[in-house]
Amino acid sequence: xxxxxxxxxxxxxxxxxxxxxxxxxxxxxxxxxxxxxxxxxxxxxxxxxxxxxxxxxxxxxxxxxxxxxxxxxxxxxxxxxxxxxxxxxxxx
Amino acid sequence: xxxxxxxxxxxxxxxxxxxxxxxxxxxxxxxxxxxxxxxxxxxxxxxxxxxxxxxxxxxxxxxxxxxxxxxxxxxxxxxxxxxxxxxxxxxxxxxxxxxxxxxxxxxxxxxxxxxxxxxxxxxxxxxxxxxxxxxxxxxxxxxxxxxxxxxxxxxxxxxxxxxxxxxxxxxxxxxxxxxxxxxxxxxxxxxxxxxxxxxxxxxxxxxxxxxxxxxxxxxxxx
Numbered sequence: 001x002x003x004x005x006x007x008x009x010x011x012x013x014x015x016x017x018x019x020x021x022x023x024x025x026x027x028x029x030x031x032x033x034x035x036x037x038x039x040x041x042x043x044x045x046x047x048x049x050x051x052x053x054x055x056x057x058x059x060x061x062x063x064x065x066x067x068x069x070x071x072x073x074x075x076x077x078x079x080x081x082x083x084x085x086x087x088x089x090x091x092x
Numbered sequence: 093x094x095x096x097x098x099x100x101x102x103x104x105x106x107x108x109x110x111x112x113x114x115x116x117x118x119x120x121x122x123x124x125x126x127x128x129x130x131x132x133x134x135x136x137x138x139x140x141x142x143x144x145x146x147x148x149x150x151x152x153x154x155x156x157x158x159x160x161x162x163x164x165x166x167x168x169x170x171x172x173x174x175x176x177x178x179x180x181x182x183x184x185x186x187x188x189x190x191x192x193x194x195x196x197x198x199x200x201x202x203x204x205x206x207x208x209x210x211x212x213x214x215x216x217x218x219x220x221x222x223x224x225x226x227x228x229x230x231x232x233x234x235x236x237x238x239x240x241x242x243x244x245x246x247x248x249x250x251x252x253x254x255x256x257x258x259x260x261x262x263x264x265x266x267x268x269x270x271x272x273x274x275x276x277x278x279x280x281x282x283x284x285x286x287x288x289x290x291x292x293x294x295x296x297x298x299x300x301x302x303x304x305x306x307x308x309x310x311x312x313x314x
Contacts, residue, residue: 004128006154007145008135010161011168012192018172019191023180032177034276034309039174039203040266041280041305042167042298043259048285049294050256060253061260068261069268074204078103081257085250 056088097218100205103258104197105226107251111139112230113237114246120235122146133231137195137224140164166295170302171199175216178206182213193220195227200258207265276312280305 025031051057064081068074112133119129124146132142141164148157172191179187190213194202198220205211205219246252267274284301288294 001128002154003148003152003157004132004135004145006157007141007161008131010158011136011138011141011165014162014165014169015172015191015194016188018169018174019176019188021169022173022176026177026180028310030310034306035174035177036266037274037276037309038170038280038302038306040263040274040277041284042170042174042302043203043263044277044281045284045288045298045301046167047256047259047263048281049288049297050259054252057253057256060250061257064257065260065264069264074258074261075099075103077261078254078257081260082103082250082253085253086248089248089250 056085059088060084093214093218096210097215097222100201100210101219101222104201104223104254107254108197108223108226109230109233110246110249110251112227113234115139115142116231116234116236118143118146118234119231126232126235129231129235130228133228134224137193137227138165138168163293163295167298168194170299171196175199175202175206175211178202178211179213179216182217186213186217190217190220193217193224195220195223196255198223200255200262203262204258204265207262276305276308279308 022031022035026035047061051061060081063084064077067077067080071077115133116129119132119142124132132145136142136145141161144160144164145157148160152160172194175191175194179190182190194216198216201219201223202211202216205215267277280301280303283304284297287300288297291297
């Protein structure tokens with residue numbers, strides 16, 4: 001129980017610390033752009049890690065992005081990407 | 093607001109529910125009490141950390157748990173920091189509650205909404221509450237009805253691909269028309285991936301990637 005409470009309190013602290021740090025930093029207007037780029041940098045690293053772990057994500061991500069750029073929308077491109085992943089993992 | 097949240101959240105809900113079922117099933121088989129599972133689902137609200145908690149050795153100290161939590165969840169700091177500019181217009185209690193419930197999925201959903209200009213405090217709070225409710229339902233469902241649930245079936249249907257795909261979508265949208273200003277992002281990504289290659293530590297790599305992108309923009313961009 002004490003372990004669970006410690007983990008919950010620590011996770012809450014991490015989440016709220018992000019808000020507090022961003023709130024403090026963004027008093028400078030430049031920091032807002034920097035936060036946007038930090039978010040993008042994190043996402044590029046995260047995506048590369050995920051693709052490294054499951055190579056079929058590369059094809060699915062290409063389909064999703066291409067569909068979103070060509071036809072617009074979010075839900076349908078995501079659904080198409082998931083169908084591609086499911087097909088790649090289930091078809092012989 | 094609710095129809096918008098349901099529409100935007102719909103692609104994420106199967107993944108959240110299924111992963112919740114897995115965590116609930118694992119908690120049940122490890123002998124965790126139901127009230128502890130509920131506390132864990134609401135308080136920790138992160139699958140990897142919840143699963144890690146189940147496998148902790150008996151002699152682990154509180155400091156050990158804190159170190160493990162920081163290692164697993166430090167990325168959440170960057171997640172909440174990155175949505176702050178959009179949600180800071182809301183009241184403080186709502187803003188902090190939205191931050192306290194932020195997960196991988198709610199963050200990805202919020203980032204996609206931000207691209208459409210639809211992200212504000214009410215949206216972030218609504219999507220966080222919706223996803224947390226589904227997460228809790230999944231955990232409780234898995235606790236009682238765990239037969240036949242395996243991570244392999246989760247993978248077979250491609251549900252694990254949802255967050256990476258939404259991130260790919262967000263990256264493409266974020267970079268469209270801004271490629272000339274993306275050198276801090278590229279630098280951050282190179283630093284993060286190099287760190288990952290050298291130390292094989294995902295959290296460190298994610299935080300470093302974000303930090304380098306932030307500092308490069310903040311210090312050198314005019």
